[in-house]
Amino acid sequence: MNNENRNGLAEMNGRVGAAWTSLLERIHVQRGVGRMAFLLIATFAFFAILKPSVFLNPVNLTNIAVAAPEIGLLSLAVMLAMLTGGIDLSVVAIANGTAVTVSSLYTAIAAAQGEAQAEAMTPVIIFAGILVGAALGAINGVLISIVGITPILATLGTMQVFNGLALVWTGGVTISGAPSALTAMGDTAIAGIPVLMIILIVAAAVVALVINRTPIGRKIQLQGANPVASRFSGISARATLMVTYLMSGLLAAIAGLLFLSRNPSASADYGSSYVLLVIVIAVLGGTNPNGGFATVMGVVLATLTLQVLSSGFTAMRLSAYEYAIAQGVILVGVMVLDQVKFTRRRRTKSPNPTEDHTAVVQSNSL
Amino acid sequence: MAQVAQPVLEVRDIVKTYGGVHALNGVSLSLLPGEVHCLAGENGSGKSTLIKIISGVEKPDSGKISISDQERTHLTPSEAIVSGVQVIYQDFSLFPNLSAAENIAMLSELAERRKLSSRTRIREVARRIVEDLGLSIDLDADVATLSVADRQLIAICRALVGEAKVLIMDEPTTALTHTEVDRLFIIVRRLQERGVAVMFVSHKLDEVLQISQRLTVLRNGEVIESGVASDYTGRSIAKAMTGREVNDARLVDAVPEDAPVLLKVSELTREGGFDRVSFELRSGEILGITGLLGSGRSEIAEAIFGINPAQSGTIAVDGEVHRIGSIRDAVKAGIGYVPEDRLTQGLFLDQSIADNMVAASLDSYRSRTGLLDRGRIRTSIAELFARLRIAAPNVAAMVRSLSGGNAQRVVLAKWLDRRPHILILNGPTVGVDIGSKEEILAILREQAAEGIGVIVISDDIPELVSSCHRILIVHEGRVVSELIGDEIDAEKIQLRMAA
Amino acid sequence: MRELMWRLRGANNEGLLVAVILIVVVAMSLASPAFFTANTFFALVRSSMVPLIFALGVLLVMISGGIDVSFPAIAIFAAYTTVKWSMDASFDPGLVVIFVVAMVVGGLLGLLNGVVIARFRLPTLIVTLGTQTIYKGILLTYVGSVYISASDLPASITGADVHLVDIAGGGYLHFMIIPVLLVALLIAWMLKYTVFGRSIFAIGGDTEAARRVGIKVVRTQVWLYVLVGALAAFGGIIYVVLGKNANPQSLVGTELDIIAAVVLGGASIFGGRGSVMGTVLGVVLVQLINNNLVLVGIPSTWQRAAVGLLLIFGVTVQALGAMRARRRPVALAKEVSA
């Protein structure tokens, strides 16, 4: 065999192999998105056919669009933490921290200086709420990145501390009252789409932009993909983790504002059932719990799917426990199916689509 | 071995594909009792895959494996072990959380189908084999705390505990010193006399020639040649592996005296690592640092790159003293580092080539909007991809799919994309085949010619001779000798390393 | 001297934990005269029993490299189903049979976890999160949601209220401590001296390497989850015996506290490391804190925050200890070789 021939062969072989893996990679990339889109449409169609009168009722659709955003934001917050290989159990507690801050500031100002004054100070109050969310996120960041506590434990601790402090602050009483701008936001729709949904979409777009198109976002992904190699590439784990949990805190803070916009009252215990739900959503949406991989779109679709499922179950007059069973079965089922499909694909041979250089670079996340 | 022996192990027409890649494409091979059979081939030619199939770790797509006349389509790892196949894996496959003794004895405990595990028995088994090999390993230490060389020795010990009929060694000597290699070979010969069949994989062709009787060369998953080892020379094996002539003559000379000093290390010290190390590195220079394993050569590099910072002494880059207390300090000072263990320290295996290439230079691509400038990224990636001659269909391929040599080029590209002043490479061609090795060294020479300073930590003497302008020899943490330009030759290095 | 300190600290920082526990004990004794009594001690022992059994299950899974959150659901599922079966059939099979039946049920639920996790190589946290909601949903939808009080429980359960030691003022040592300690010792023994136990460590250290030395990884993992399921069921029945009621709503929700206790006890969340001794200490520390806040006078609104703060404190000490330990062996190795 002459050189040319050998090189040609090797190159061919290499090309085929790499084209295959890049194809695989893209299937992997779109796995979360594709299957969630399918599941969303399937569940929607299922209930729409079984209970069209209830399920396709615009009120129901609006409800889904209004209820999903707060969960979606919290799921995105968890997704970010998972992207670095961590987890954030404290997101709900942070959201409540923001809600309690805003609500108690508002009611305090309203009591002292009148409602009008409190309304006038809305921007300041909301800013304070977001600041609290960011600060709580930063506390997580410090514990995880500087002290070096495993994320699941650090945030388990802070979840209890944040929640406990909110309890101390409110004395256990639900605080009523929130800036009317927030409640108005909860009631308004633009072109038929509730503002809350628009907020989720915008937040998701920003998160997607940050993780895919900014240096820090890429660092977050690399940190999750291989922390040792990131350190050896001069990426500061401290800075990266700090930013991650700060962003997670910010997203949770926005979710907290959404709590208030749906109902102008804040309590230390709101949303306790969300803690595990948002982890389920993040994973269903295609986030790798070991880090390095996630799709924002997948997470948003997973949020909607579970919302549709829950609403469909109520429409079908099924109990909350039957919904819980379905949720568990879907989670485990989707993962198992995924795994079966993935190994089967790995075993069968593939066609060898030749790839255009630049096209792939573009389709890649960079 | 005059009589025609029956093979203890025979594989026929083995095919194994990963996705679309043919890792093995109809490989047949036999192992006779008492022979050392060498498997040679470039990175990714399928050597490890063949070994994994014989040891039951992977299932072949088709083909037959027969051990002691029992023919099967595949085995499980425990079936292989029960049949007398022992393997020293390329990645060692040890348990970092268990003690050295337990790592050594675990396999035999399992093979004997024991239900209970006894500490004294385990310790005894381990001690016996360690003494047999004349090694000194702390048997109670967790493997995680041991050096790479010790781990390799433990992997060897583990494979030698059982009554092997077939011993397979996948690059068993990468981290070993010459004396350790010699001792290993003594044992291999002893086993040979007992009729054990040995399959030996190494990129060190002199070792191959020294130990083996027969030789099979793989290329792209197919057997290219097979024959008696004594018919081959290093050069002819290399030619069979790559399909072309290989050159290892000295290719560089000393750099001019007046080249600007890029790096000045003075009196660098870290307790237990190295002591008052001083040297300079000039623009355009490739400086080799060598010494026995444990001599402190890697520790010096790790200190300069901030992985384990020095306790005293100074490091000046471009005439300016930098306090290097962390990797980030080193990176900011313009130093790049290609680690020894590229899979875990150098690469993001499940990310694309493109993502890996820009991993160290993300901040430099920030556009005015704060977003990454994708156009600029594309251009520089395409440029590096071409310049480093990375063999992959496109930059979106996952790094996991690359062979050792190409993966190493990706690590190089990651640093070159930062335009470093100084590039340190620790074992740049460990586990890289001859063809790729030459190309990587050529790339280093090109980079040096463009004015950066390169430090190569290596114990591969031919590589040092062919490409270094100057060589420092480290012994027990101190620089004991310096060879410049024409003074450099293989024998001198070997002699001074040992002394 | 440093060597001695090193020994005292223990392989998994157990020594450090003992120190933390002592500090807490001293602080609590200073805060309340009622604290340092046999009463408090026996109450601590009693309240640690069920969490300890659960923690041992969590420990096993964690050593193998996973995180299990389904054990409370399995525990209450198995215990409630068994008790309800006995009640519905008006048949009291005796305490031993009740334990056995519940552990078979628990083992079967564990089997499901194990098969899904091991066969399909899925992340344990997520799988058990899913199976947890499934088990709880099935229990409440199809088995029952009725609170079974002492008067309806089988007599062998209510009759199991045997005290080994009784002291004035209500302190007592429940005889269930014997099986609990036996199980703890058995697991410690299994982890140290059986090939199965060592295989769990090996799998947690490096799964692929475990496969290569001939460990039947899938089989070992499946058995492990069966064992952990049975262990959870064991804890569930003890819970019923101690509480003298069977409430299908109980237990679920306590999983994170148990996991925290196990990690406090020095087990690595990444697998391959952990000890029964450390776990016992971790559980004791968490229970010590959880069950003495009223006694030492922490206002009730502050209690949640206090538990969280102490948890963070404990884990911080562990994290710093582990960080130092990671640096230490290098020097140690050097000393040995010198």
Place this chain on the structure above:
Amino acid sequence: SSVSEGDPATSDAGSGSAGDDGAYVVVVKATGIGWFDRMEVGVDEWASEMSIDARQEGPAEATNEGQVSIIQDLIAQSPVAISVVPNDLAGLESVLQQARDAGIIVVTHEAAGIENADIDIEAFENTAYGAQIMENLAQCMAEEGEYVQFVGRLTNGSHSEWVSGAHDLQTADYPGMTRVEDPIESEENEEVAYNKAKEILAKYPDIKGFQGSAGTDVVGIARAVEEAGKADSVCVMGTSIPSVAGSYLDSGAIDKIFFWDPALAGKAQLAIARILADGGTISEGTDLGVPGYESLVQLDGYDNVYAGNAGVAVDLSNVADYDF
């Protein structure tokens, strides 16, 4: 445009074709809890007695967000009436307002002070109920000694009212008694109640009384008291139901429990919804035809809160009369 503006129109359109019009739904704090299982018995009975489509729903865990989500889903189904037993009053105002805007009748239970309900029906008045417990406790303690109060959750409104009603009465009428701790949180968990009661017994050896709020509180407390050998000397009283507390009433560790029959409360809620749906009104003295709710009284300070006289106190003498 506005979401809530659009609601009435769309829901009208929806209800035209919906097979669900005519439905009455009771949304409880959580399903799978003995108390609300009993309420469901009443709901189902009422449904079959009246031949009306009535059912009960609730979240898997007692959370506000779970109830909000169910009510929102229900609005889309346009039932005639929704009756809610809220986990968090203030947290439900918005969604209940949406329901009313959509033309759905809203009734609540255990929610005095709620604004967005047509009628809130209480089995009794919360502070008076608390006072009733205190009267019994004081009597049992001979009007002197130390006592503590437990709540299921510090965030639970009803529990807070019961304990403050009791505490107010005690400070006013029984100066010989002292409450030694702020209300203690049992996390609705019997085991926690047990452990905290043990701590209390250790810290206050002279403790004479316990008041429980969550249904399992008195059981956990009773166990601790019994083990301390103080079943006779310590008074344990509070809210619970006979099936949960029964065995400790027998043994004497629990002295008296207080409750109202959730089945009857379920029926009362539905009866009110029915009256409103038929265009009737609720006023002082209205008879719902449900035992204990034969003559409603309007509670002071609210315009939509009515209470029955359905409170029951049970001790060993009459526990056999109740089978739930």
